[in-house]
Amino acid sequence: MNTADIVVIVVMAIGLVVWIGEPLIRRGRMREAAADAQGDAIQRLTLQKETLYTAIRDLDFDHQTGKVDTEDHADLRRQMEAEAADILRQLDLADPLADLDLVVEQEILAYRQKEDTAALASEDTCPACGTGLAADPTYCPICGQSLKPTV
Amino acid sequence: MNDVGGAALQFAFVAALYAIGTALIGVRTGRQEMIRSAERATLGVFALVSVAMLALLFAILTHDFRVQYVASVSNLSMPVFYLIASLWGGQEGSMLLWLWVLTLYGAIAVAQNLHRNRELMPYVVPTLMATSILFLAILIFAENPFHELPQAPLDGQGLNPLLQNPLMVIHPPTLYLGFVGFAVPFSFAIGALASGRLDSQWVRSIRRWTLIPWLFLTVGILLGGQWAYVELGWGGYWAWDPVENASLLPWLTATAFLHSVMIQEKKGMLKVWNMSLVILTYGLSIFGTFLTRSGVISSVHAFAESSLGVYFLIYLAIALTIAVALLVWRLPQLRSDHRLESVLSRESSFLFNNLFFVGIMFSVLWGTLFPIISEAVRGVKISVAAPFFNQVNVPLGLALLLLSGVCPLIAWRKGSVRNFQRNFLNPLVVSLLGVAVLYGSGIRHVVALISLSICLFTFSTIVLEFYRGTRARRASTGGTTWQAFLSLMTRNRRRYGGYIIHFGVVLIFVGITGSSAYKIERDIVLDPMEQTTVGDFTLRYETLESDLQPTHESVRAKVEVSRNGRYVTTLFPERRFYFAQNQPTTEVALRTSLLEDLYIILAGFEPSSTATFKVFVNPLVVWLWLGGLVMIVGTLIAIWPERGQPARIGARGTPTVGAAAEQG
Amino acid sequence: MSKQHVKLSIGAVIIVASMVYLMFSGIGATGSTMYYMTVPELYQQVAALQGEAIRVSGKVTADPIHWDVRNLRLTFTMGEGEASVPVSYKGLKPDMFQTGADVIVEGQIGQDGTLVASNLMTSCPSKYEEEKPTS
Numbered sequence: 001m002n003t004a005d006i007v008v009i010v011v012m013a014i015g016l017v018v019w020i021g022e023p024l025i026r027r028g029r030m031r032e033a034a035a036d037a038q039g040d041a042i043q044r045l046t047l048q049k050e051t052l053y054t055a056i057r058d059l060d061f062d063h064q065t066g067k068v069d070t071e072d073h074a075d076l077r078r079q080m081e082a083e084a085a086d087i088l089r090q091l092d093l094a095d096p097l098a099d100l101d102l103v104v105e106q107e108i109l110a111y112r113q114k115e116d117t118a119a120l121a122s123e124d125t126c127p128a129c130g131t132g133l134a135a136d137p138t139y140c141p142i143c144g145q146s147l148k149p150t151v
Numbered sequence: 152m153n154d155v156g157g158a159a160l161q162f163a164f165v166a167a168l169y170a171i172g173t174a175l176i177g178v179r180t181g182r183q184e185m186i187r188s189a190e191r192a193t194l195g196v197f198a199l200v201s202v203a204m205l206a207l208l209f210a211i212l213t214h215d216f217r218v219q220y221v222a223s224v225s226n227l228s229m230p231v232f233y234l235i236a237s238l239w240g241g242q243e244g245s246m247l248l249w250l251w252v253l254t255l256y257g258a259i260a261v262a263q264n265l266h267r268n269r270e271l272m273p274y275v276v277p278t279l280m281a282t283s284i285l286f287l288a289i290l291i292f293a294e295n296p297f298h299e300l301p302q303a304p305l306d307g308q309g310l311n312p313l314l315q316n317p318l319m320v321i322h323p324p325t326l327y328l329g330f331v332g333f334a335v336p337f338s339f340a341i342g343a344l345a346s347g348r349l350d351s352q353w354v355r356s357i358r359r360w361t362l363i364p365w366l367f368l369t370v371g372i373l374l375g376g377q378w379a380y381v382e383l384g385w386g387g388y389w390a391w392d393p394v395e396n397a398s399l400l401p402w403l404t405a406t407a408f409l410h411s412v413m414i415q416e417k418k419g420m421l422k423v424w425n426m427s428l429v430i431l432t433y434g435l436s437i438f439g440t441f442l443t444r445s446g447v448i449s450s451v452h453a454f455a456e457s458s459l460g461v462y463f464l465i466y467l468a469i470a471l472t473i474a475v476a477l478l479v480w481r482l483p484q485l486r487s488d489h490r491l492e493s494v495l496s497r498e499s500s501f502l503f504n505n506l507f508f509v510g511i512m513f514s515v516l517w518g519t520l521f522p523i524i525s526e527a528v529r530g531v532k533i534s535v536a537a538p539f540f541n542q543v544n545v546p547l548g549l550a551l552l553l554l555s556g557v558c559p560l561i562a563w564r565k566g567s568v569r570n571f572q573r574n575f576l577n578p579l580v581v582s583l584l585g586v587a588v589l590y591g592s593g594i595r596h597v598v599a600l601i602s603l604s605i606c607l608f609t610f611s612t613i614v615l616e617f618y619r620g621t622r623a624r625r626a627s628t629g630g631t632t633w634q635a636f637l638s639l640m641t642r643n644r645r646r647y648g649g650y651i652i653h654f655g656v657v658l659i660f661v662g663i664t665g666s667s668a669y670k671i672e673r674d675i676v677l678d679p680m681e682q683t684t685v686g687d688f689t690l691r692y693e694t695l696e697s698d699l700q701p702t703h704e705s706v707r708a709k710v711e712v713s714r715n716g717r718y719v720t721t722l723f724p725e726r727r728f729y730f731a732q733n734q735p736t737t738e739v740a741l742r743t744s745l746l747e748d749l750y751i752i753l754a755g756f757e758p759s760s761t762a763t764f765k766v767f768v769n770p771l772v773v774w775l776w777l778g779g780l781v782m783i784v785g786t787l788i789a790i791w792p793e794r795g796q797p798a799r800i801g802a803r804g805t806p807t808v809g810a811a812a813e814q815g
Numbered sequence: 816m817s818k819q820h821v822k823l824s825i826g827a828v829i830i831v832a833s834m835v836y837l838m839f840s841g842i843g844a845t846g847s848t849m850y851y852m853t854v855p856e857l858y859q860q861v862a863a864l865q866g867e868a869i870r871v872s873g874k875v876t877a878d879p880i881h882w883d884v885r886n887l888r889l890t891f892t893m894g895e896g897e898a899s900v901p902v903s904y905k906g907l908k909p910d911m912f913q914t915g916a917d918v919i920v921e922g923q924i925g926q927d928g929t930l931v932a933s934n935l936m937t938s939c940p941s942k943y944e945e946e947k948p949t950s
Contacts, residue, residue, distance in 0.1 A: 009158045012202065016162055016195050020169065023187035044350045048419075048488075051351065055417055058563050064623035065616075067562035067570055076564055494822045506827060510834040517838055522851065532851040534870050539847035543837045674887055674907055735910045754907035757884055763907055 041094045045087055052084045085109075153218055156206030157297040163199035163254075164287040166192045171277040171284075178273035178346075186273050190261045193276050196283060197258035200251050207247060207296050208238055217303040220244060220296045226309035226731055228702050236320040237310045242444070243296035245323060249440070250286040252324070252331045257283065260335050260360075268356055271342030278338035282437075285466045289459060309731040312703070318378040326371030326398060330436045332364020333401060337433035337474075340426055344477040349484050354415055354425065359790060361412075361429075365405045366786045372398050373779040384737040384752045386672060386767035388775065391540040396519045397439030400512055404432040407508035410501050417563065418498065419488030423478070424505070426485065430474045435512075437467050442519070493565040500558045507551045514543040541667075545598065549605055552660055555653050556609030559616050577615060582608035599668035606657045606664070613650050613657075620647075640788070648789025655785055658778030665747075665771025673766045674754070686768040688749055689713045695760050703729045705738075708753050708762050712742065724753035724764065748772045849921060858898035861928055870921045871900070871930065875914050882908055889935070893918060904932035911937040 056077065063073040092105055170192035177185030207220070211234050216222040224237040224244065239248040257279040264272055290296065313319070336357040343353040375395065376388035389395060408428040414421050441463035478485075491498055518535045525533045560574040585607040586600055594600060617636070624642075625635035640647045671686045682691040693709040707725035711718070722740035729736065742749040750767040841847055846868065854873035857864065876899055878892040889904045889912075902920055912918070912935075922932035 005152065005154045008155050012155070012159065012199070013162060016166060016199070019195055020166065020188055020191045023184045023191060026184065043352065047351050047355075051417060051419070055563070058417075061620075061623065062562040064626070065619040067560065067574060068565070069567050069570060072562075072565050072567060490817070491819050491823065494819050494826075499823055502823065503826065503830065506830055510831070514834065514838050514841075518842075521842065521848070533848045534851040535842070535848050536846065538844065539841045542844060542847065543834075543841040546837065547834065676885055676887060737910065755884070761884060763884060763887065765907055 042091065045091045045094060049084065049087045049091065052080055052087065056080050056084070152206045152209045153215070153297045153299065156203045156210075157295065159199040159202040159206065160287060160291055160297075163196045163203070164284065164291060166195050166199065167280040167283050167287060170196070170280045174273045174276045186276075189276050190265075190272065193254075193261050193280060194258050196280065197254040200247075200254045200283075203296075204238070204247060204251050207244065208235070210297075211235075211237055214307070215303075216305070216307050217299045218296075219298045219300050222300065222304050222307040224307070224310050226307040228731070229309055229315075232320070233310055233315050236314070239323050240310045240314055243290065243294045243298075245327075246286060246290055246294060246444075247296050248324065249327050249331060250283060250290065252327045253279070253283055253286065253334055256332055256335050260338070264356075268339075268342070268353070270346045270348045271339060271353060271356075274342035274345040275338040278341045279334060281470070282334050282338075282466075285462060289462050293459060293462065306731075309702075309729075312727070312729045312732060312734060312736045313382055316378060316382050318374055318381070322371060322374040322378055325367050325374060329364045329366075329368025329371050330398070330401065330440065332360070332367060333405065333429075333433045333436045335360045335364075336429050340429040341474060341477065344426070344474075344481050347481065347484065349422070349481060351416055351419065354412055357429070358409075358412060358416075361405060361409060361432075362786065362790050365402070365409060366783065366790070368398065368402050368405070369782055369786070370779065372402060373776065377776060380772070381739055381741060384739050384765075386670075386750055386752075386765070386769065388666075388772070391515075391518070391537045393519050394443045396515050397442040399515060400439055400519075401432045401435040403508050403512040403515070404428050404435060407505045407512075408432060410508075411505050414498050414501055420491070420498070421502075422485040422487065423482065426478055428505075430471070430478070434467060434471050434474075437463060437470070441467065495561060495568065495571065496565055497558060497561050497563045500554060500561055504551065504554050504558065507547055507554065511544055511547050511551070514547070515540065518543070548660075549602055552602075552609055552656065553605050555656065556605065556612045559612055559650065574612075574615070578608045578611040581611040596668045599664050602660060602664040602668075606660050609653065610657050613654050616650055617647070644791055645789050648785045648787075648791075651785030651788060652782050653785075655778040655781030655783075658774045658781060660778075662771050662773070662775035662778060665774070666769045669770045671766075671768040675764050675766060677762055677764065679760050685766045686747075687714050688719070688768065689716075690751070690764075690766065692762060692764075695756055695762060702731065703727045706753070706756065707738075708756070708764070710740070710751060710764075712749060722749070722751055724751040726753050726756075743773050745773060746770065854893060854895040854900055855898040857900060857930075861900070861924055865924045865926075868921070868923060869930075870919060872917070872919045873900075875912070875916050875918055877914055880914065893920065893930075900930050901928070902930045902932055902935075904935045906935065909935060909937045 059068065059073065059076055059080065062068045063070070068076070088105065170189040173185045173192065174189035177183070177189060207218075209215075210218045210221050211225050212231070214221070214225070214227055220241060220243050224240040225234055229237070237244070239245040257276075260275060260279065261272070264275070268275075339353050339357045339360065343349050372395075375398065379390070380386075380388040405428075408425060411421050411428065412425055415425050441460060444459050444463070493499070518539050521535045522533055525531055556578065557575075560571060560578075562570070582604045586604040589600060589603060594603075617639075620639045621632060621636045624639045625632060628635060628638065630638075673685050675683050675685070675690075677683060677690075677692040679692060679694060682689055684690070689712070691711040691713070693711060695706060695708050697704065697706045699705075705725055705727045707723045710722045710724065712720050712722055720742050722742060724740040725738035727736050727738060728734070737752050737754075740751045740753075747768055747770040750769055752765040754763040754765050756762040849868040849870040850864070851870045851872075854871060857869065857871050871893070873893040873895045876892045876894045878899075880889070880891040882889050887905055887907060889906070889908055890902065892899050892901050894900065902922075903925075904920070904922075916937050919936045920930060920932045921934035922930055925931045
């Protein structure tokens with residue numbers, strides 16, 4: 001073993017110890033937000049919600065490409081929308097900003113009821129998700145895509 | 152430098168042990184700084200193993216023949232390209248490469264998850280480090296790449312000439328990138344099980360982590376086949392050899408997982424099954440390494456036999472026991488969120504797809520292990536030959552291909568028979584017409600006809616999917632067909648990337664069908680200027696030329712090829728004799744076209760210049776390699792990160808939560 | 816269990832049953848499996864193994880090797896220790912075929928006790944790695 005090798009090995013060892021040990025010395029400053037139960041719940045619900053939205057888009061697409069009958073499509077969509085609404089309600093309860101959201105939620109629900117009656121009359125579909133739209137909407141009720149040119 | 156390399160491996164061993172201990176204590180006591188320190192150690196292990204790689208490379212490039220490994224895989228006359236390749240040309244070096252790839256993946260996994268999946272990381276790190284320790288232990292205690300000889304030879308033995316092929320230079324690294332990569336999804340699965348964070352989050356995190364090794368493994372398997380085809384000179388690309396099977400086994404379960412994971416993401420079903428597939432894939436990739444490295448099963452590949460097997464078996468037993476115990480412990484939390492709504496649905500077709508993949512896996516495993524089982528049970532050694540694998544896997548493989556054609560026609564959740572029939576009609580007509588045309592053109596091979604009709608069926612369903620999707624997009628967004636097509640692809644890369652992969656698979660099936668059903672194989676003896684016909688080709692053997700190179704002597708025959716009286720090409724099948732390795736090799740002469748390969752081997756020659764040739768006409772082989780390329784393209788499309796989805800605005804909650812959900 | 820699950824299970828059972836059938840019938844089919852043995856093992860039971868598909872490993876002995884290039888017929892003797900068996904093979908002479916080479920032969924024992932080979936492979940001790948230098 002020659003001197004150069006020994007030097008390299010020693011440098012390697014010191015470097016390793018410093019690199020690994022450093023976080024331990026800094027311990028006081030390493031405060032990480034511990035995962036709280038509420039955050040967990042929100043994360044889980046958000047995931048479920050996204051999953052459902054994707055499922056709804058897939059369903060619409062399958063309908064458009066002729067794989068799902070119109071009746072089945074309507075049935076399944078109603079079912080999934082109900083599930084989505086349920087998750088959104090749970091999300092509201094879990095959310096720290098629940099109060100604000102509740103207002104928005106009610107507005108959307110009201111909007112949706114209006115849409116149910118109006119949707120049949122309109123031929124428009126949302127460019128983002130393909131949902132059938134009520135006459136002259138501002139936002140898509142399902143995916144939230146803005147439908148008015150921004151000023 | 153050799154001592155530095157050796158020391159780096161020993162330090163890495165200590166650092167890996169430290170990472171396991173610290174991470175587990177850190178999570179028990181809730182001390183984040185210990186977990187951070189363990190992550191630092193993981194990165195440190197990667198750096199140290201890289202140092203060892205560089206030290207070995209240095210020894211090879213400087214021809215330090217004191218090092219036994221260097222003396223056995225390289226010599227003074229090898230070009231730099233193959234010197235670098237000899238880094239993984241032997242047992243110790245390839246184990247070091249395996250380890251390096253593993254620690255590289257580990258470092259990337261740590262770096263990617265500094266701010267997410269925090270609950271999982273204290274278990275991900277120890278799992279990855281445990282695998283590293285297996286290889287570090289082997290490299291330190293059993294197969295030290297830096298082991299020095301008491302006396303340095305004047306020149307090394309050199310890399311086996313069979314391995315001196317560009318394909319063989321990239322084949323092992325790609326295969327390892329695939330094999331080793333499955334350690335990451337496995338460690339995330341263990342993390343999810345141990346931490347109890349069993350929601351869909353971990354599944355999203357590992358989808359890409361499974362797809363990337365899967366791509367490498369796919370490419371590695373195909374490259375291996377191509378290497379065997381052009382280099383080994385037996386006219387085929389797949390022999391159901393145990394080593395080949397070993398690479399296929401984890402590929403099959405990983406492919407099954409990539410399909411069934413979609414159901415978990417979409418419906419929250421099959422959680423236990425997916426977890427099992429991840430564990431099984433990892434187990435099979437370790438088992439495959441064990442098979443190829445231990446010499447338990449005799450194989451034409453015959454790596455050096457060694458006592459490594461024990462290490463692998465002990466490790467495998469421990470890893471699987473822990474994984475299964477964790478899985479059983481968490482069973483109550485792994486219930487399905489939903490139930491199956493209809494038998495005629497995409498979901499159920501995925502279930503059958505999984506059944507076939509796992510079935511093929513078991514049959515290959517059964518055939519590979521049968522010699523050992525039969526020796527243990529009946530005391531008779533029995534070898535299982537290719538006919539067994541073909542007999543079992545041809546029907547299963549065709550069923551799977553058919554399923555990949557039928558699947559996209561069925562809707563998620565609920566397909567209706569009427570829609571199914573409507574969608575079914577066109578592809579069915581196409582495939583029946585195709586079969587009629589093929590039959591009319593003289594193809595009578597029943598299996599080939601069945602296989603090609605299924606290929607046509609699947610191909611037309613894929614085309615139909617793209618056509619319908621584009622039409623639907625265009626109807627809803629307007630624009631040109633091309634724009635609609637592009638937006639269709641970019642909006643759902645996974646789905647359409649997947650279809651492109653299926654298209655690649657169809658091409659591969661076409662290649663396999665053509666080359667196995669209509670292969671012509673002839674042994675011929677020719678005097679100079681004599682000619683003969685093989686298939687459509689007329690071969691005229693003209694002369695024998697010899698040539699002396701520094702590393703080898705070569706003798707090549709000049710063969711003029713013509714078809715129907717018209718000159719096609721001149722081929723030069725060649726035999727070489729490498730002095731350093733005292734080994735003859737055959738250099739195949741190959742003429743590839745889209746319809747068939749003409750493949751000539753110079754098997755031997757007499758002093759009278761009478762030469763013996765082995766000639767193959769392998770139809771459609773080139774489609775195998777083209778199909779592989781298509782699969783790569785499809786996978787890249789599917790892997791490419793999708794940008795923000797339009798479903799975003801419906802999201803509530805704080806921005807951080809939204810960001811966390813984006814991490815798929 | 817719902818009706819859907821029953822239907823699905825029936826389908827799965829049928830598929831699994833047919834796969835198991837394929838696996839076991841495949842092992843039993845001719846040409847799928849061969850007895851794998853060394854020359855001494857073969858030597859003891861040559862008569863019993865007549866007509867069975869076998870795969871034998873051994874070394875090429877010092878007995879003369881006949882290579883009829885015109886008819887592509889190779890005859891030689893393979894053995895290990897005391898035991899030996901004559902082999903007749905039609906096909907090309909493989910690489911590295913010489914006295915003392917390790918070979919694997921696949922074929923059947925003929926009437927006269929000759930091993931009629933359909934397949935002849937030379938196995939180098941390891942293709943991927945040269946033998947370790949003895950130190």
